[in-house]
Amino acid sequence: MKPVTFNCTVLRDGHQSLAATRMQTKDMLPIAPILDTMGFSALETWGGASIDAGLRFLKEWPFDRLDALKKAAPNTPHMMLLRGQNLVGYTNYADDVVEAFVKMSAKHGMNIFRIFDCVNDPRNMQTSIRAAKEAGAQAHGTICYTTSPVHTTEGFVKMGCELADMGVDAIVIKDMAGLIPPYVTYELVSALKKNLSIPVWIHTHDTAGLGAPTYLSAIDAGVDACDVSISPLANGTAQPDCLRMQALLNGSPRQPNYDQAKLAQISEMLMPIYEDMNKFTSHRNEVVDSDTLRYQVPGGMLSNFRTQLKEQKMEDKFEEVFAEIPVVREALGWIPLVTPTSQIVGVQAMMNVKFGRWKRITPQAADVALGYYGRTTAPVDPEVQKLCAEQMGKDPITCRPADLKKPDMENLRKQLADKGLPTDDEHCVIYAMFPQQVEEYYKKPEPKPEAPVEIKSAAPAAPAMTVIDNGISATVSGPSGNRDLTIVINGQAHSVKVERIG
Numbered sequence: 001m002k003p004v005t006f007n008c009t010v011l012r013d014g015h016q017s018l019a020a021t022r023m024q025t026k027d028m029l030p031i032a033p034i035l036d037t038m039g040f041s042a043l044e045t046w047g048g049a050s051i052d053a054g055l056r057f058l059k060e061w062p063f064d065r066l067d068a069l070k071k072a073a074p075n076t077p078h079m080m081l082l083r084g085q086n087l088v089g090y091t092n093y094a095d096d097v098v099e100a101f102v103k104m105s106a107k108h109g110m111n112i113f114r115i116f117d118c119v120n121d122p123r124n125m126q127t128s129i130r131a132a133k134e135a136g137a138q139a140h141g142t143i144c145y146t147t148s149p150v151h152t153t154e155g156f157v158k159m160g161c162e163l164a165d166m167g168v169d170a171i172v173i174k175d176m177a178g179l180i181p182p183y184v185t186y187e188l189v190s191a192l193k194k195n196l197s198i199p200v201w202i203h204t205h206d207t208a209g210l211g212a213p214t215y216l217s218a219i220d221a222g223v224d225a226c227d228v229s230i231s232p233l234a235n236g237t238a239q240p241d242c243l244r245m246q247a248l249l250n251g252s253p254r255q256p257n258y259d260q261a262k263l264a265q266i267s268e269m270l271m272p273i274y275e276d277m278n279k280f281t282s283h284r285n286e287v288v289d290s291d292t293l294r295y296q297v298p299g300g301m302l303s304n305f306r307t308q309l310k311e312q313k314m315e316d317k318f319e320e321v322f323a324e325i326p327v328v329r330e331a332l333g334w335i336p337l338v339t340p341t342s343q344i345v346g347v348q349a350m351m352n353v354k355f356g357r358w359k360r361i362t363p364q365a366a367d368v369a370l371g372y373y374g375r376t377t378a379p380v381d382p383e384v385q386k387l388c389a390e391q392m393g394k395d396p397i398t399c400r401p402a403d404l405k406k407p408d409m410e411n412l413r414k415q416l417a418d419k420g421l422p423t424d425d426e427h428c429v430i431y432a433m434f435p436q437q438v439e440e441y442y443k444k445p446e447p448k449p450e451a452p453v454e455i456k457s458a459a460p461a462a463p464a465m466t467v468i469d470n471g472i473s474a475t476v477s478g479p480s481g482n483r484d485l486t487i488v489i490n491g492q493a494h495s496v497k498v499e500r501i502g
């Protein structure tokens with residue numbers, strides 16, 4: 001039996017899960033060359049929330065980080081997490097934008113595109129899979145693991161086979177919530193290995209303490225690679241740490257051999273960086289969180305919710321809102337909880353509790369119900385779909401959502417030109433997802449007075465651009481003083497500063 005290999009997530013999911021994606025490129029650069037000598041099957045260095053957070057909070061140009069890390073670690077394949085047709089944004093983009101984004105990323109050195117879709121619809125992954133292959137990179141077809149009455153091992157294997165038929169180079173089980181139990185993992189990995197001839201990889205989180213035993217089961221069942229991180233940016237809501245996983249495999253013929261002295265050296269280097277990010281870290285993320293098992297939601301969603309319910313003065317409704325989550329998921333075809341569906345389901349559950357079930361529906365939840373995010377695993381509740389159609393004034397669709405999108409690259413180029421910003425493909429694709437952040441990135445650094453922010457409540461028939469008070473996901477930066485809020489309007493995230501007065 002050949003040893004399992006590990007992918008190292010410390011430069012992406014490690015700090016995304018434990019430090020709100022705030023690790024800076026300058027802090028990564030001394031570590032990258034050491035990681036590069038260790039024989040990891042991949043270094044996860046980009047994608048997920050790292051592009052949004054890097055641009056928004058760290059004022060780093062996304063491709064600059066990729067270039068710098070590629071230069072610092074040229075020998076190990078670089079890997080990124082890509083949300084299929086949603087790229088690293090929160091809504092569907094046109095095919096030509098998806099193609100250009102993948103092509104640019106590959107040009108800057110990305111080797112492995114780990115592609116998933118938030119409703120597990122392979123049609124939303126086909127353009128990025130094809131683009132990755134065309135760019136000479138690897139496309140990994142990713143299955144979002146979730147539990148529901150309609151999700152079965154057979155269903156996940158069927159999806160794996162569909163992705164294999166689309167030409168992916170490996171299948172990845174993505175357990176974003178850290179909820180897959182070890183024996184279920186054994187069954188799923190065994191079934192995938194039996195039915196597929198391509199490698200099977202697994203990604204989980206140690207949020208509820210299941211991560212390491214889950215990996216052991218996966219390894220026993222023949223998984224080819226597991227994602228690990230390095231302490232202190234490991235364990236808790238992140239991936240199990242490399243050293244612990246290796247120690248757990250003592251006596252196994254599949255134990256890999258990663259240099260313990262180098263792991264210790266990297267840990268030492270990470271300690272002060274982790275300390276520096278203490279504004280964004282939380283003890284709660286570091287310990288076993290059984291609430292995530294109780295509520296069956298990702299840890300990140302739990303912590304966002306605690307903040308949001310507090311802001312809405314709905315703390316006493318915590319249990320009620322969490323009981324509403326499966327109700328919303330069922331009505332919306334049992335969609336998984338992963339970006340952006342975790343936010344969509346969470347906000348809708350909150351609105352159902354606040355205003356009455358389906359009395360107010362967010363445009364995003366309505367779009368899910370109407371098929372604009374793709375085909376859900378189970379059918380959408382017809383009553384809810386009817387309400388959504390009436391509210392949005394549009395019919396449900398069954399086609400691949402991006403088939404309705406016109407090419408957008410030239411339009412984006414024109415918008416950039418009008419603003420006097422660079423108009424190359426790289427800028428077009430980032431601007432498509434983060435227009436305001438791109439503009440801010442190019443603004444002169446002198447501070448200008450902030451415009452007052454008005455947050456209105458949306459009546460059901462409100463125009464599409466109204467900010468809805470319940471649609472806010474807030475990130476509190478610092479214990480007091482001003483706060484940075486991220487407001488998501490129609491799937492586009494906008495940053496606003498809100499001053500604390502009272």
Ligand code: CO
Pocket residue numbers: 013175176203204205
């Ligand atoms: Co993850």
